[in-house]
Amino acid sequence: GQNIDQPTEMTATEGAIVQINCTYQTSGFNGLFWYQQHAGEAPTFLSYNVLDGLEEKGRFSSFLSRSKGYSYLLLKELQMKDSASYLCAALDSNYQLIWGAGTKLIIKP
């Protein structure tokens, strides 16, 4: 079967760095997305990786290793507004997105 695993919840301190991991098992692979979802709101796009390596976008970076079926989202200089759920989603061979349940990130002052 197809599966996305990510931690249910993480806690970090304002100003610190946090890494949210995601492992995936899909039939075929055509890229990996990260979305941010604040409580009660819609998901919004953060990043898309299809090639191995690190992509940096301001305070957020996303890494992909296709051989390991692994990705992570790195958030630097954490701010209170970063408190949200972070959704990992992999695109399978049929170009359908398989979503993880999300990681709830709690930022403490």
Place this chain on the structure above:
Amino acid sequence: IAGITQAPTSQILAAGRRMTLRCTQDMRHNAMYWYRQDLGLGLRLIHYSNTAGTTGKGEVPDGYSVSRANTDDFPLTLASAVPSQTSVYFCASSAESSTDTQYFGPGTRLTVL
């Protein structure tokens, strides 16, 4: 309108009733999607449409139907609602295909009693 709108924002529905959730986008996107989001589970695709006039089944299509008469609108219908369809429903769109960024509507919170 800017982006994607959904209506209603929330609804309480008696089991057995018919309900249509509305979704409209003004970005001229070809692809549209309906998801449900339940606590502890990832977003699950119900139905999708790659272009006006075509639709396809997602992971959990049973009990739901869709139509795509034009580019902008993608309504989701529950023919006879059941309590297990209590969920938050998100409509999304992308420019061409699922490799493109998906933009989500604000969601409809549906409770079936």
